[in-house]
Amino acid sequence: xxxILPTIAKEAVSIEIGGLAIxxxxxxxxxxxxxxxxxxxxxxxxxxxxxEFDIDLCEPSxxxxxxxxxxxxxxxxxxxxxxxxxxxxxxxxxxxxxxxSCSPYAIDSVLRIVHSLILARQGGFLVHAASAVRGGKxxxxxxxxxxxxxxxxxxxxxDATLLTDEISYVRREGNRYMAxxxxxxxxxxxxxxNCSAPLSALFLLEKGxxxxxxxxxxxxxxxxxxxxxxxxADDPELVKLVFQSACEFASLVPIHxxxxxxxxxxxxxxx
Amino acid sequence: MAExxxxxxxxxxxxxxxxxxxxxxxxxxxxxxxxxxxxxxWQAADGRTPLAEIVAGKVCQEFDVDxxxxxxxxxxxxxxxxxxxxxxxxxxxxxxxxxxxxxxxx
Numbered sequence: 001x002x003x004i005l006p007t008i009a010k011e012a013v014s015i016e017i018g019g020l021a022i023x024x025x026x027x028x029x030x031x032x033x034x035x036x037x038x039x040x041x042x043x044x045x046x047x048x049x050x051x052e053f054d055i056d057l058c059e060p061s062x063x064x065x066x067x068x069x070x071x072x073x074x075x076x077x078x079x080x081x082x083x084x085x086x087x088x089x090x091x092x093x094x095x096x097x098x099x100x101s102c103s104p105y106a107i108d109s110v111l112r113i114v115h116s117l118i119l120a121r122q123g124g125f126l127v128h129a130a131s132a133v134r135g136g137k138x139x140x141x142x143x144x145x146x147x148x149x150x151x152x153x154x155x156x157x158x159d160a161t162l163l164t165d166e167i168s169y170v171r172r173e174g175n176r177y178m179a180x181x182x183x184x185x186x187x188x189x190x191x192x193x194n195c196s197a198p199l200s201a202l203f204l205l206e207k208g209x210x211x212x213x214x215x216x217x218x219x220x221x222x223x224x225x226x227x228x229x230x231x232x233a234d235d236p237e238l239v240k241l242v243f244q245s246a247c248e249f250a251s252l253v254p255i256h257x258x259x260x261x262x263x264x265x266x267x268x269x270x271x
Numbered sequence: 272m273a274e275x276x277x278x279x280x281x282x283x284x285x286x287x288x289x290x291x292x293x294x295x296x297x298x299x300x301x302x303x304x305x306x307x308x309x310x311x312x313w314q315a316a317d318g319r320t321p322l323a324e325i326v327a328g329k330v331c332q333e334f335d336v337d338x339x340x341x342x343x344x345x346x347x348x349x350x351x352x353x354x355x356x357x358x359x360x361x362x363x364x365x366x367x368x369x370x371x372x373x374x375x376x377x
Contacts, residue, residue: 236297
């Protein structure tokens with residue numbers, strides 16, 4: 001008689017976002033599958049990764065569930081802490097460990113934080129914005145919750161490729177910026193396409209009575225952009241870098257106010 | 272009345288964009304856009320020049336403004352930015368020590 005033992009997933013799942021591959025290693029087969037399903041389209045095929053994390057699953061702690069997020073660097077190692085996870089990551093060794101409950105939200109948050117920390121040193125950022133590619137050009141639509149990120153994404157014409165309806169990935173390449181697809185979905189609950197394109201404009205979303213584009217002064221543009229950039233670390237040096245990145249971005253990428261009605265014709269004025 | 276010396280904190284990020292000085296606190300991410308008068312005071316905040324001298328020698332020279340009104344405005348501006356740690360204020364000239372500024376011992 002042959003006994004079939006339950007298999008233990010030892011291989012890592014590599015999640016590639018913005019060209020950065022992060023290997024996630026878990027011994028739990030069901031969590032392994034959960035990661036693969038959640039990040040469909042972003043699971044890398046290359047065996048090499050830029051960073052790797054070992055994930056230890058644990059029962060959620062009732063007492064810590066409301067704990068606020070804390071991100072700090074100590075002795076060269078980033079420490080990430082919230083009610084539903086604890087993580088540490090050493091940028092030198094490129095290795096980290098996550099202790100979390102079996103929740104997709106925890107791993108999602110860790111990925112966002114790690115990407116934001118890496119991007120901050122490269123002049124890029126994650127930003128609360130929908131983004132799409134049309135005619136080879138990428139457009140960002142930024143705004144707080146309720147500003148219309150999901151609405152503008154829903155209204156996108158068939159020839160537009162949606163990169164995300166919630167969290168956009170902006171990477172600097174020389175004197176231009178690339179918008180990259182992310183699996184970080186908002187109300188559409190749909191991961192973006194894993195592709196990228198040179199960023200042509202950032203639109204600050206406002207709902208109104210007609211579709212129109214208005215100029216935005218540089219200081220307002222930077223201030224609005226900064227409000228929407230995801231940044232978690234309690235680290236003054238990185239805050240300065242993010243500020244400089246926002247200023248650089250505003251000097252290279254046109255930023256406009258897009259006042260729109262929830263109607264497909266808004267896409268006629270997006271160039 | 273005691274002299275007031277002001278210096279820019281090191282824990283800030285600042286950049287001149289489109290003629291406006293933008294300043295952000297690296298400690299609490301508070302963001303300020305300074306107008307021309309405030310930018311003039313900001314740029315002259317070297318820790319060694321008394322605020323009254325900055326107002327008289329820079330603000331009143333460069334802008335058409337009443338000296339008393341300018342001084343009141345400068346005091347308010349300095350108070351607000353110092354509350355966020357963006358400007359450092361002392362009754363004595365400040366010397367640079369490592370990466371921070373500290374009052375000079377008399």
